[in-house]
Amino acid sequence: MGVNTYDAIIIGAGHNGLIAGAYLARAGKKVVILERREIVGGAAVTEEIFPGYRFTEFSYVVSLLRPEIIRDLELPRHGLKILPLPSTVTPMDNGDYLAAWPDHEPTRRELYRHSPKDAEAADEYSRVMARAAKAIKPVLSLVPPDPSSMSVRDMLGLLKLGQFAKSLSEKELYRIAKLVTQSSADLLNEWFEFGPLKGTKSASGIIGTFLGPHSPGTAYVLLHHYMGEIDGAFRAWGFAKNGTGGVTAAIAASARAIGAEIRTNASVANVIVKGGRAVGVALENGDELHAKVVMSAADPKRSFLSFVESKHFPDEFVQQIKNFRVRGSSGKVNIALSGLPDFTCIKGESPLHKGAISISPSIDYIERAYDEAKYGQYSQNPYIDMIIPSMIDRDMAPPGHHVMSCFVQYAPYDIEGGWDDAKRDAFGETVINTIEKYAPNIRKIIVGKQVITPKDIERIAGITGGNIFHGELLLHQLFFLRPAPQWADFRTPLPGYYFGASGAHPGGGVMGAAGQLAAREVLKDWR
Amino acid sequence: MLETLELKRTPFHERTSRLSVAQNWRRWAGYMVVGSYDLSLDHEYWAIRDRAALIDVSPLMKYMIEGPDAARLLHKVTPRDVLKMKEGVVSYTGWCDEDGKLLDDGTIARLGPQLFRMTSAEPSLRWLAMNAVGMDVKVTEVTDQMAALSLQGPKSRAVLNRICRDKLDPLKYFRVAENAIGNIPVSISRTGYTGDLGYEIWIPAEQALPVWDALMEAGDDYGITPCGILAMDMARVEAGLFMVDVDYNASTHTWIEGQKSSPLEMGLDWAVNLDKKGYFNGRRALEREKREGSSWKLVGLDIAWEGLEKLYGEVGLPPQIPSMAVRGSLPVMIDGRQIGYASTSTWSPVLKKYIALAHVQRPYYEPGTQLTIEITVEHHRKQTPAKVVTLPFYDPAWKKK
Structure with missing residues (x-):
C-alpha cells in the first residue's frame, strides 16, 4: 500500500474517532485518523491557556466511558486514570447548602435536615431510576434495530429489546414510557418538595438540550445521565487524570501503539466518491488519501452536508440531516485562580471542594434561565455546574493555585444579533457575577479566564451548532432515529462511508460507544 | 493488668x-x-x-544487624547474594527453612559495611540468633x-x-x-x-x-x-505483592506439608540467587525445585468482565463488586476440575478489572491459560472465566524512574 493508501480513514480525532481507529487497527487494518487541529481530542481536550493552569476546555467529566473500551485498548497502561468526583453541593440563597455524598447515611441525614419526607422519597426514587436505567442500558450496546426493516440482524436486535422489556413488570414499563415522555419538573414534583434538591436534579435533564425543566422529554435526559451510576464499576461521575484531554491522550497513545497513524493539521475538504462509493478524502492542503472505507467522527451536519455532495444521498436523508437539531445551548467559563474560592456556605477547605458545585437553587430558577434563552439571550442568572479540577488532580494547577471549570446553561448559539467579543465578555461577566453571589472572594483570586460560547465550541472543536452532544438528546433524535431513520447502524446511504460520533447512536458524553460500535459494523462489512 | x-x-x-x-x-x-x-x-x-x-x-518488625559477620549472617539466612550487596542498597527477599519453604518475607537494607536493617512481618529474632551461632554479629530488635x-x-x-x-x-x-x-x-x-x-x-x-x-x-x-491499610491492600494486589498468612503460610505455622510454600512457587525466582557462593538455608531444596520445576505457582488471574456480566445478568443484576480486597480462598478450575485457588482478589479501580492472586498447579500456570474461578452470585457458587497473567497487574512507568 502506498503512503497515502489505507484500509480505513477516520475523520476527526475526538474520542470516538480515536476509539474507532484503535479498534480497526486492532483488527489489523491500516488506519489513519485525521484531525484538523494541531492537537487530538476534539471536544475532550486539556489545554494550558495560562502558563501552569490547565483547563478541561469543553467536556470536563466522564461517567459512561465504557469499561470494555478501557480494558480492550489497555488505557490504564497509556495513562488513563478516572478519579472519583465524590460529592455534589448546591449552595442556597440563605447561606446554607444541600450536599450529596457517595455514602448513603450522611447523604440521607443531610437531606433529612432540609426535608424528612424527601429523605425517604430519595431512596425509592433512586431505586426506580436505577431500574429504569438498567432496563434501558442494554440498548446502548446494541446497534439500533430498524423497526421498518426485516433483516435477520434487525430482527435479532428487536428480540433482544423485547427480552429485556419482558423482565419488567407492567407497572415498570408504564413508568418507563412516562419517563421518556414527561418533563423532569413533572417527574421531580411527583417525588420531592425541597427546592434546591429538585433544582439540582432537574439540571441533569436539561444539560446539552435547548429545553427547560418544564419541557416534555427532559425526564429521559435525566435518566440518560443517571446511567453512569448503575454500573458497579462506575458508580459515579469521575474526573479523568489530566482532564478529558487525558482520556483522549491515552486513547491516542493506545491507537498509535496498535499501529494507527494520527495526522494532525489535516483538515478534510471532502470525501472522494467514485462509482457511487466513498474511496478516500481530499484534504484542505490538496493532498488526497485513499482507502477502502471512510468513517466520519465529525458532527452529522459536516459529515453529511459538508464533506459529501448532497447528490450522493437520497433527498429525504439530506432533509432529515438538515432538520437534525444541533442548537448549542451551553457555554463554559474556565477560570485560573490564585487560591480556593471561598463559598459562603462552605467553611474553610472542605471535602466538598473536591466534588461538583451546582448553582441550581430551584426548578423555577432554571426555567427562568431558559425563558431568556428562548428569546435569543443568554441567561442573566444561569445554571452553573462547577468543579475545581485542581482539587481532584493536583497536576491541573501550580501548587496552592487552582483551576475552576464552569459549565453554564443557557447560552444560545443563535443569540440575538449574533455572538461577538463584547457579548462574550458580557456573558463571562454574568457568570462571574452569579458565582460571586455564592463565593464573594472570586474576583480577587482570578488570574485569568477563558469564556467559551457555543460559537466558540463550533469554531474551536468544529462541532456545527456548538451542541456538546453533536445533536440534542431528544427522544426523536435517539436510538433508531439517530442521526436519521434507517441510518442508525453507523452505515450511511453512501457505500463505504460510515458515521461513528456523538451524533450517532447512542449519543453524547465521553463514552466512546459510537466509535466502538461503528468500528464493529465496519469490520462486519469487511470483504 | x-x-x-x-x-x-x-x-x-x-x-x-x-x-x-x-x-x-x-x-x-x-x-x-x-x-x-x-x-x-x-x-x-x-x-x-x-x-x-x-x-x-x-x-x-525491624531488626538492626551489626558486626563483622552481619553480611555473612544474612547471606546464610536469605537466598539473596548479600555479600555482593552494596551500601545503600535494599533487597526484597523471602527466607526459608531447611526444606526451602518460606518462613517470612521482608527487606534488608545495607546501611554500612557491617550494618543492616531488616524488616519482617513475623518475629524473627530467634531465627536470626539460631543462624548466627559462631558468628561475630549482634541482632537487635528495634x-x-x-x-x-x-x-x-x-x-x-x-x-x-x-x-x-x-x-x-x-x-x-x-x-x-x-x-x-x-x-x-x-x-x-x-x-x-x-x-x-x-x-x-x-x-x-x-x-x-x-x-x-x-x-x-x-x-x-x-x-x-x-x-489506611485496606486501600494499600488493593494496591498491593495490583502490584502483584503477596502477604504472609494471607497468600502463603509461614512454614513454622503450618501443620501439613501442603500448607507450605517455596519462594519459587511464590514467583520469587528473581529473588532466589542460586548462582551465589556458599550455603544458605534451603539451598539444596530450592536447587532441586528449580531443576524439576515447581509443582504450582502464584500467578495473576484476570477475571473476565464479560463472564461476570453474564452470570449476574442471569439473575437480573449488574456485576456486584466488593469494595475492598477479599482475603478468602476461591477455588480455581479447569474443565470443572479444581487445580488451584485464589488467595486474595480485588476490584482494581485503576485497571477497571477484577483481579486475583492465585495458586495454580503445573501445567496450568503458564501465562495465557484460560481457567475459571469461583464467584458467588446471589448465594449460588458459580465458575467464571479467568486468564493467567504475569504479575504485576499494574506497573506504572514512574515507579522506577
Whole structure:
C-alpha cells in the first residue's frame, strides 16, 4: 500500500474517532485518523491557556466511558486514570447548602435536615431510576434495530429489546414510557418538595438540550445521565487524570501503539466518491488519501452536508440531516485562580471542594434561565455546574493555585444579533457575577479566564451548532432515529462511508460507544 | 493488668486516631492500625495511585544487624547474594527453612559495611540468633524504637523534596539513604507495598509526630492523604505483592506439608540467587525445585468482565463488586476440575478489572491459560472465566524512574 493508501480513514480525532481507529487497527487494518487541529481530542481536550493552569476546555467529566473500551485498548497502561468526583453541593440563597455524598447515611441525614419526607422519597426514587436505567442500558450496546426493516440482524436486535422489556413488570414499563415522555419538573414534583434538591436534579435533564425543566422529554435526559451510576464499576461521575484531554491522550497513545497513524493539521475538504462509493478524502492542503472505507467522527451536519455532495444521498436523508437539531445551548467559563474560592456556605477547605458545585437553587430558577434563552439571550442568572479540577488532580494547577471549570446553561448559539467579543465578555461577566453571589472572594483570586460560547465550541472543536452532544438528546433524535431513520447502524446511504460520533447512536458524553460500535459494523462489512 | 489485654498503639496513634472518620481499626502484629480513615476506600486508594498517601507502617518488625559477620549472617539466612550487596542498597527477599519453604518475607537494607536493617512481618529474632551461632554479629530488635511511615504515590517525591535536607531525586528504586526532616535524622528508602512511586521513612519513635506533621503540611498542596491499610491492600494486589498468612503460610505455622510454600512457587525466582557462593538455608531444596520445576505457582488471574456480566445478568443484576480486597480462598478450575485457588482478589479501580492472586498447579500456570474461578452470585457458587497473567497487574512507568 502506498503512503497515502489505507484500509480505513477516520475523520476527526475526538474520542470516538480515536476509539474507532484503535479498534480497526486492532483488527489489523491500516488506519489513519485525521484531525484538523494541531492537537487530538476534539471536544475532550486539556489545554494550558495560562502558563501552569490547565483547563478541561469543553467536556470536563466522564461517567459512561465504557469499561470494555478501557480494558480492550489497555488505557490504564497509556495513562488513563478516572478519579472519583465524590460529592455534589448546591449552595442556597440563605447561606446554607444541600450536599450529596457517595455514602448513603450522611447523604440521607443531610437531606433529612432540609426535608424528612424527601429523605425517604430519595431512596425509592433512586431505586426506580436505577431500574429504569438498567432496563434501558442494554440498548446502548446494541446497534439500533430498524423497526421498518426485516433483516435477520434487525430482527435479532428487536428480540433482544423485547427480552429485556419482558423482565419488567407492567407497572415498570408504564413508568418507563412516562419517563421518556414527561418533563423532569413533572417527574421531580411527583417525588420531592425541597427546592434546591429538585433544582439540582432537574439540571441533569436539561444539560446539552435547548429545553427547560418544564419541557416534555427532559425526564429521559435525566435518566440518560443517571446511567453512569448503575454500573458497579462506575458508580459515579469521575474526573479523568489530566482532564478529558487525558482520556483522549491515552486513547491516542493506545491507537498509535496498535499501529494507527494520527495526522494532525489535516483538515478534510471532502470525501472522494467514485462509482457511487466513498474511496478516500481530499484534504484542505490538496493532498488526497485513499482507502477502502471512510468513517466520519465529525458532527452529522459536516459529515453529511459538508464533506459529501448532497447528490450522493437520497433527498429525504439530506432533509432529515438538515432538520437534525444541533442548537448549542451551553457555554463554559474556565477560570485560573490564585487560591480556593471561598463559598459562603462552605467553611474553610472542605471535602466538598473536591466534588461538583451546582448553582441550581430551584426548578423555577432554571426555567427562568431558559425563558431568556428562548428569546435569543443568554441567561442573566444561569445554571452553573462547577468543579475545581485542581482539587481532584493536583497536576491541573501550580501548587496552592487552582483551576475552576464552569459549565453554564443557557447560552444560545443563535443569540440575538449574533455572538461577538463584547457579548462574550458580557456573558463571562454574568457568570462571574452569579458565582460571586455564592463565593464573594472570586474576583480577587482570578488570574485569568477563558469564556467559551457555543460559537466558540463550533469554531474551536468544529462541532456545527456548538451542541456538546453533536445533536440534542431528544427522544426523536435517539436510538433508531439517530442521526436519521434507517441510518442508525453507523452505515450511511453512501457505500463505504460510515458515521461513528456523538451524533450517532447512542449519543453524547465521553463514552466512546459510537466509535466502538461503528468500528464493529465496519469490520462486519469487511470483504 | 488491664493494659496487657489491649492492642499496642503506634507512635502516630495520637494523629491517626483523630483523623479517622470511620474509626475502622485493624490488627497488625499486635498493634492497632487504621483500616480506613474515610467511609469508603476511594479517596485513600487514589491517593496511592495519583497523589501521595501517608501510611503508618510502624508495626513492621525491624531488626538492626551489626558486626563483622552481619553480611555473612544474612547471606546464610536469605537466598539473596548479600555479600555482593552494596551500601545503600535494599533487597526484597523471602527466607526459608531447611526444606526451602518460606518462613517470612521482608527487606534488608545495607546501611554500612557491617550494618543492616531488616524488616519482617513475623518475629524473627530467634531465627536470626539460631543462624548466627559462631558468628561475630549482634541482632537487635528495634520495632518499638523505630517508627515507620510509608509515603506512596506519584507525588511522594515532590512532597519529600520540600522538607528533606537532601533531595530525593538521586535515590534510585530500592536504595536507601540517611536524610533529615527538620533537625530529625531519618533514614529514607525508596520502597513500599503499592507498586507505585513511593518511599518508606524510618524515624526514631520519640520524633514520630513532628515528622508526621511536617509531611502533612508539606503535602497539603499535593493532596497528601492519610491512608489506611485496606486501600494499600488493593494496591498491593495490583502490584502483584503477596502477604504472609494471607497468600502463603509461614512454614513454622503450618501443620501439613501442603500448607507450605517455596519462594519459587511464590514467583520469587528473581529473588532466589542460586548462582551465589556458599550455603544458605534451603539451598539444596530450592536447587532441586528449580531443576524439576515447581509443582504450582502464584500467578495473576484476570477475571473476565464479560463472564461476570453474564452470570449476574442471569439473575437480573449488574456485576456486584466488593469494595475492598477479599482475603478468602476461591477455588480455581479447569474443565470443572479444581487445580488451584485464589488467595486474595480485588476490584482494581485503576485497571477497571477484577483481579486475583492465585495458586495454580503445573501445567496450568503458564501465562495465557484460560481457567475459571469461583464467584458467588446471589448465594449460588458459580465458575467464571479467568486468564493467567504475569504479575504485576499494574506497573506504572514512574515507579522506577
